[in-house]
Amino acid sequence: MPRSTNCSLRGTRAGRSPATWAGGLNTVLRYARAATWQDTLRENRPRPSRLDPYKPYLERRFAEGHMNVTRLHRELIAENAPVTYQMVRAYIATLRAAPPQAPPPPPTAGRADEVPQPPGLGQFPDRFPQRARLRAR
Numbered sequence: 199m200p201r202s203t204n205c206s207l208r209g210t211r212a213g214r215s216p217a218t219w220a221g222g223l224n225t226v227l228r229y230a231r232a233a234t235w236q237d238t239l240r241e242n243r244p245r246p247s248r249l250d251p252y253k254p255y256l257e258r259r260f261a262e263g264h265m266n267v268t269r270l271h272r273e274l275i276a277e278n279a280p281v282t283y284q285m286v287r288a289y290i291a292t293l294r295a296a297p298p299q300a301p302p303p304p305p306t307a308g309r310a311d312e313v314p315q316p317p318g319l320g321q322f323p324d325r326f327p328q329r330a331r332l333r334a335r
Contacts, residue, residue: 249285252277256286260293 232238249256252274259270271286 247285248280249289252279252281253289256289257293260290265290265294 229238255274256270259273264270267283267287267290270290271281271283274281274286
C-alpha cells in the first residue's frame with residue numbers, strides 16, 4: 199500500500215504569505231491603490247536589446263543580399279558586438295518574413311489583339327468543321 203504523503207501542498211500556497219500568492223507586494227499595492235481596473239494595466243514598453251545598435255547594419259547587409267546568418271554573426275563578433283547567434287538568427291528571420299519595401303508595379307493592360315489565342319481556336323478551321331460552320335452562319 200503506498201505511503202500517504204501530502205504531495206498536494208507542494209508548489210501551492212502553503213507556507214507563503216498572501217502577498218506572494220498574487221505575485222508580490224508591489225502587485226498587491228498596485229491593485230489596492232487603483233481606483234478603476236484600467237489603472238491596474240501597465241504599458242508594454244519594448245525593452246532595448248543588445249542587438250539594437252547593430253540592426254541598421256544587419257538591415258543594410260540583408261538589403262545587399264547577404265542573408266547567411268553565420269556570416270553576419272561572424273561579422274558582428276569581429277566588431278566585438280555582444281550578440282549571440284540566436285539573436286542574429288531571430289532578427290534575420292523577421293527581415294525575411296517582412297514584405298518587400300516597395301510593392302512591384304502593377305501589370306500594364308495590353309491591347310486585345312496582343313493576347314495570344316489558345317491553339318485550335320480559329321487557327322485551323324478545317325480541323326474543326328463544327329466551328330467553321332458556326333462562323334459561316
